[in-house]
Amino acid sequence: MAATTRILIAEDQGMMRSALASLLDLEEDMNVVATVGRGDEVVAAVRQERPDVVLLDIELPGRSGLDVIGDVLRTVPGCVVIVVTTFGRPGYLKRALESGAKGFLVKDNPVEELAGSIRRVLAGEIAVDPHLAAQALVARPNPLSEREREVLNASSGGATIADIAARLHLSASTVRNYLSSAIGKTDARNRGEALSIARDHGWL
Numbered sequence: 001m002a003a004t005t006r007i008l009i010a011e012d013q014g015m016m017r018s019a020l021a022s023l024l025d026l027e028e029d030m031n032v033v034a035t036v037g038r039g040d041e042v043v044a045a046v047r048q049e050r051p052d053v054v055l056l057d058i059e060l061p062g063r064s065g066l067d068v069i070g071d072v073l074r075t076v077p078g079c080v081v082i083v084v085t086t087f088g089r090p091g092y093l094k095r096a097l098e099s100g101a102k103g104f105l106v107k108d109n110p111v112e113e114l115a116g117s118i119r120r121v122l123a124g125e126i127a128v129d130p131h132l133a134a135q136a137l138v139a140r141p142n143p144l145s146e147r148e149r150e151v152l153n154a155s156s157g158g159a160t161i162a163d164i165a166a167r168l169h170l171s172a173s174t175v176r177n178y179l180s181s182a183i184g185k186t187d188a189r190n191r192g193e194a195l196s197i198a199r200d201h202g203w204l
Contacts, residue, residue: 005030005031005053005122006053009035010037010041010060011035011057011084016107038063039064039068040062042063042071043071046076054082056068056069056081057084066083066095069083069101080103082101086107088131102126103117103121106129144198145181148182151164151170152198153204155179161175179194
């Protein structure tokens, strides 16, 4: 009898998390061994359960799914990560694959397709939503440096320069310089617009 694939699901929406777990557990060759609802819970759960596959959302409280991928793979090197998200953006796809993910799928697809994608990835293939893959071929590359992304992201929610500086342990002038650079690189008029543009492109 073939070995059962052990799956961990990281998804913040409880209904979606339960539905995915229930439907994948119906597959004879799959077993959902754990589910988590926060990004900062993923690595500990992976360390404890040692799954074969981690299905990872991007927009998770505590920590972004994109930031978790590398830590998951370092914790369990044989594990494979598949991003399953509502946010099908070319920039997110690029970052996920660069971080080591082997799949990037959108939640609109039927669960039968997800199960098939899991099997293909375990067989050594890369599983990417075809529409998103086509978009990525013509997408504008991310112009922001890692520090510019970090500062711009920290500016959300109306955070002041002082707030951002304290949070990131930077001087106020350094924060202003990074924000100014990010605004220029995104062709925005202000930091709010720069943040919106960067999120729409999946650069953050």
